[in-house]
Amino acid sequence: MPSALRRFFATLLVHCEVGNPRLLWDKFSSLLSEDFQRSYCSNEKLAHYKTLTDIAQLIESMGKHQADFDLPTVSYKDIQLCKNKKEIEEELNIPVSPEDIIATLNIEFVNKFRSLPCINTQPVDTKTEAERMDEDDGYYLWLTPMPI
Structure with missing residues (x-):
């Protein structure tokens, strides 16, 4: 119409x-x-x-x-x-699995990522969870999918 x-x-x-x-x-x-x-x-x-x-x-x-x-x-x-x-x-808007994200990181980041106690596959919903992640020996790990 x-x-x-x-x-x-x-x-x-x-x-x-x-x-x-x-x-x-x-x-x-x-x-x-x-x-x-x-x-x-x-x-x-x-x-x-x-x-x-x-x-x-x-x-x-x-x-x-x-x-x-x-x-x-x-x-x-x-x-x-x-x-x-x-x-x-x-x-x-393309969904990216955590495994795909990890595959794009270098080995040092992968080891650090796996050693974080608060890593989960769910998005961080509360401020306290985000603060705990930030306080973990001062590392900030941003999971951003990059086109290959």
Whole structure:
């Protein structure tokens, strides 16, 4: 349905004299980009960029240009930044097992990791657990998965 709305929006802009296209965009941009918002749920800005790009293509297919109307412009750089951010978010959400993390450490860190009495596989939920980990002979061991 949002794609049909975008086509209708572009048709209105090209074939009707819309008094304030920017106001129309501002009012209905969330409805016009619903499908992209589902695809890029964590990145509303990218959803709006994709929507504007789609509308620009529709307008151009009807013989006009997006610049003829007072719509927000989208640069290629902005789209790339949003895409990169989405890729990073997706990779950060990949579950990593403790065994995989340990496999990326050097032998000294592995030995220290295994010697810590408070290591468990559950996330640290309480402040007291975190304090106990920090007090263990001053070592701080951050378990951060790194891409290989």
